[in-house]
Amino acid sequence: MSSVLSESKSAVTPGGPARTTRPTSKIASRRQRWGYVYVAPFAAVFAVFLVLPLGYALWMSLHNKGIATAGRNVFVGADNYVKAFTDPVFLEGLWRVLRFVLVMVPVQVLVALVAALLLDTLATRLSQVSRLLIFVPYAIPAVIGALMWGFLYSPRFGPAQDLFGLVGLTAPDFLSSANIFGSLVNIVTWQWVGYYMIIIYAALRSIDPSIYEAAVLDGADRRQIALRIKVPMISSSMVMIVVFALIGTLQFFTEPQVLRSSAMGAIPTDYTPNMYAFATAFNYSQFNYASTLAFSLGFLVFVGSYLFLFLTRKQSGLK
Amino acid sequence: MRRSARRRGVAAAAAMAVSAAGLAACSGGSGGAAEATCTNEIKQADATQVTVWAWYPSFETIVDRFNETHTDLQICWTNAGQGADEYNKFQTAIEAGTGAPDVIMLEAEVLPTFTILDSLVDLSEYGAGELEADYTAGSWSDVSGGDSVYAIPVDGGPMGMLYRADIFAEHGVEVPTTWDEFATAAQDLRDAGFEGHITDFPTNGNALNYALFAQNGWEPFQYDAAKPTEIGINVDSPEAEEVLGYWKGLIDDDLVATEDAFTTDYNAALVDGTYAVYLAAAWGPGYLQGLSEADADAEWRAAPLPQWDPENPVQVNWGGSTFAVTTQSEQPEAAATVAKELFDTDEAWRLGVEEAALWPQWKPMLESDWFTGLEAPFFGGQKINEEVFLDAANGYEGFSFSPFQVYAYDQQTQALFDMVENDTDAATALGTVQDGLVQYATEQGFTVTE
Numbered sequence: 213m214s215s216v217l218s219e220s221k222s223a224v225t226p227g228g229p230a231r232t233t234r235p236t237s238k239i240a241s242r243r244q245r246w247g248y249v250y251v252a253p254f255a256a257v258f259a260v261f262l263v264l265p266l267g268y269a270l271w272m273s274l275h276n277k278g279i280a281t282a283g284r285n286v287f288v289g290a291d292n293y294v295k296a297f298t299d300p301v302f303l304e305g306l307w308r309v310l311r312f313v314l315v316m317v318p319v320q321v322l323v324a325l326v327a328a329l330l331l332d333t334l335a336t337r338l339s340q341v342s343r344l345l346i347f348v349p350y351a352i353p354a355v356i357g358a359l360m361w362g363f364l365y366s367p368r369f370g371p372a373q374d375l376f377g378l379v380g381l382t383a384p385d386f387l388s389s390a391n392i393f394g395s396l397v398n399i400v401t402w403q404w405v406g407y408y409m410i411i412i413y414a415a416l417r418s419i420d421p422s423i424y425e426a427a428v429l430d431g432a433d434r435r436q437i438a439l440r441i442k443v444p445m446i447s448s449s450m451v452m453i454v455v456f457a458l459i460g461t462l463q464f465f466t467e468p469q470v471l472r473s474s475a476m477g478a479i480p481t482d483y484t485p486n487m488y489a490f491a492t493a494f495n496y497s498q499f500n501y502a503s504t505l506a507f508s509l510g511f512l513v514f515v516g517s518y519l520f521l522f523l524t525r526k527q528s529g530l531k
Numbered sequence: 532m533r534r535s536a537r538r539r540g541v542a543a544a545a546a547m548a549v550s551a552a553g554l555a556a557c558s559g560g561s562g563g564a565a566e567a568t569c570t571n572e573i574k575q576a577d578a579t580q581v582t583v584w585a586w587y588p589s590f591e592t593i594v595d596r597f598n599e600t601h602t603d604l605q606i607c608w609t610n611a612g613q614g615a616d617e618y619n620k621f622q623t624a625i626e627a628g629t630g631a632p633d634v635i636m637l638e639a640e641v642l643p644t645f646t647i648l649d650s651l652v653d654l655s656e657y658g659a660g661e662l663e664a665d666y667t668a669g670s671w672s673d674v675s676g677g678d679s680v681y682a683i684p685v686d687g688g689p690m691g692m693l694y695r696a697d698i699f700a701e702h703g704v705e706v707p708t709t710w711d712e713f714a715t716a717a718q719d720l721r722d723a724g725f726e727g728h729i730t731d732f733p734t735n736g737n738a739l740n741y742a743l744f745a746q747n748g749w750e751p752f753q754y755d756a757a758k759p760t761e762i763g764i765n766v767d768s769p770e771a772e773e774v775l776g777y778w779k780g781l782i783d784d785d786l787v788a789t790e791d792a793f794t795t796d797y798n799a800a801l802v803d804g805t806y807a808v809y810l811a812a813a814w815g816p817g818y819l820q821g822l823s824e825a826d827a828d829a830e831w832r833a834a835p836l837p838q839w840d841p842e843n844p845v846q847v848n849w850g851g852s853t854f855a856v857t858t859q860s861e862q863p864e865a866a867a868t869v870a871k872e873l874f875d876t877d878e879a880w881r882l883g884v885e886e887a888a889l890w891p892q893w894k895p896m897l898e899s900d901w902f903t904g905l906e907a908p909f910f911g912g913q914k915i916n917e918e919v920f921l922d923a924a925n926g927y928e929g930f931s932f933s934p935f936q937v938y939a940y941d942q943q944t945q946a947l948f949d950m951v952e953n954d955t956d957a958a959t960a961l962g963t964v965q966d967g968l969v970q971y972a973t974e975q976g977f978t979v980t981e
Contacts, residue, residue: 279935280760494619497625
């Protein structure tokens with residue numbers, strides 16, 4: 213904008229650049245001032261609802277207040293953090309979400325990738341309908357989805373008993389502690405695959421078709437085009453969805469929290485680190501330790517995603 | 532240039548004004564007690580308003596009755612969720628220092644949890660001590676400590692045994708009166724071809740399991756609100772081990788189911804003939820009648836809870852709630868009046884009994900001919916109050932809960948689930964809970980005696 217303006221001014225007065233410099237900078241600085249005004253509403257909301265609560269939570273995590281030592285917050289430095297990282301419950305929760313990451317992220321990404329590649333290749337009406345159908349679960353709020361699956365898994369109300377009965381088998385108890393892991397993986401995959409599929413599909417659509425023509429001329433078949441051309445060309449989108457899935461899984465909360473109402477034994481209150489922080493704060497009224505847990509988890513999520521982005525910097529184009 | 536800048540300035544200012552208004556609107560929603568929005572209609576606009584959180588069924592009729600009969604006081608009622616949902620909000624309000632109502636409905640079992648946070652007003656300052664004679668001994672013991680009174684009792688859950696008379700008759704099995712007979716009946720029903728289980732022992736049946744243990748003399752906590760930082764923890768006592776061992780034996784023989792309580796599956800199983808017995812509190816009959824998928828041929832009857840020693844019967848209680856006044860209230864006297872007077876008339880209690888199926892702890896109603904003579908159509912006209920629950924209510928002597936009861940329940944749920952799932956024994960399960968609670972209490976700054 214400013215360059216256009218200065219050009220037009222210098223066009224009117226071809227005297228010299230010296231005369232135009234000062235007014236331009238004045239305008240620029242005034243503009244900058246207005247810029248702050250424009251940013252202000254966002255900055256205010258950002259400060260009030262993000263920066264301040266984060267600062268307060270950090271402050272709380274450095275203090276402590278036992279139930280029996282009522283009312284007073286005592287500064288304890290890093291004590292809460294030492295406790296958190298030696299707390300077997302927290303560590304077990306972390307190990308559990310790590311196992312979820314190892315299983316759930318590859319499953320989601322693979323299913324989404326295969327679906328997107330197929331839909332990209334097919335151009336029938338069926339593919340349009342399928343695209344919508346795969347995406348629909350994402351449009352259902354996570355809580356509703358988990359409640360719904362709770363009913364589907366129910367041994368009494370769910371369809372599993374009838375389906376297995378048709379072939380003379382007994383359905384497994386999806387809500388037992390042995391099967392709950394797989395049941396949760398299934399819910400999350402069902403919910404998120406559509407969203408990831410759309411991202412990959414959009415990336416595939418943006419590839420120039422002439423590249424495919426060139427590949428065909430070079431004798432590539434469809435499988436080779438998919439694996440050797442399409443997948444490498446959308447690697448930055450792939451990195452992005454893996455980061456989404458990674459962060460979402462480390463912060464696993466909604467689905468187990470909702471399903472807990474029908475499987476209290478199999479899903480304890482401290483099943484994932486986030487659930488543990490929630491219960492510690494709101495059920496056991498230890499807001500200080502809960503802040504510590506939340507901060508520790510946030511830190512680990514940050515480290516995890518940073519590490520992943522660093523390792524995949526070539527693929528994502530961040531380098 | 533100038534003009535356009537000014538126009539933009541106006542636009543920006545307008546945008547800020549809009550977002551500021553948005554913020555103001557947000558903060559307005561969580562405003563103080565005075566401008567809170569009520570679920571009910573205020574009858575006297577000029578009167579002092581007292582905010583109340585409660586989740587009783589059909590509570591609006593009782594609030595309306597109060598507001599119609601009081602000219603200087605009006606209740607502004609909100610349902611802030613049931614049980615844990617409400618407690619979570621209350622805990623948050625306590626931590627935030629603002630946002631709690633004047634009067635709050637709390638179950639008796641969580642009173643110590645909140646008294647230790649200094650969040651409940653001692654109502655003896657407002658004449659609550661004089662009401663002791665109006666309430667059953669057990670319920671008064673649950674709300675008071677020394678001379679202090681932290682809440683006004685409302686309803687209770689004296690325990691009895693609801694059973695399917697048709698199932699017992701069909702299989703020719705006698706209805707048990709002791710726990711020994713109960714175990715035999717469980718086996719006899721199975722031998723006679725009954726496909727269900729005699730009953731369920733839910734590993735998450737926190738307060739139910741507490742009551743079952745307490746019936747054998749279990750006193751897990753020694754806690755006095757007057758000495759808030761001292762607690763005795765004795766969860767793994769021989770009494771509890773005996774009861775839990777008894778149930779573990781029935782579970783091992785597959786005579787008792789171990790389904791989680793309060794799930795949709797469990798609710799269906801209660802009424803569809805899967806279980807022959809529902810070990811229930813006095814609010815249980817109301818709960819049963821509200822469930823769908825019921826077996827149409829069911830013939831429900833009530834009997835006293837089986838006993839360990841029939842010579843010395845022990846009565847226990849499961850659930851029950853109270854009204855407490857919060858320390859955040861700026862009008863504790865008015866709030867105390869509401870807590871005392873919400874349920875202190877025959878008319879209010881008739882509504883409570885008929886509309887909400889509450890069990891009164893208020894003696895004038897409890898002992899009235901109308902209440903004792905009530906016939907329950909669901910139980911074939913049986914006078915279940917007189918025959919079963921009145922004895923249980925009068926025999927209940929109170930129970931001491933811990934100031935971290937939610938945590939204690941969660942620990943117990945986990946330990947009992949592990950016991951069933953991994954087939955460990957009762958002593959191990961109770962020992963795990965004991966160790967966990969002692970460690971937790973110590974961390975929280977309590978002086979713990981075991």
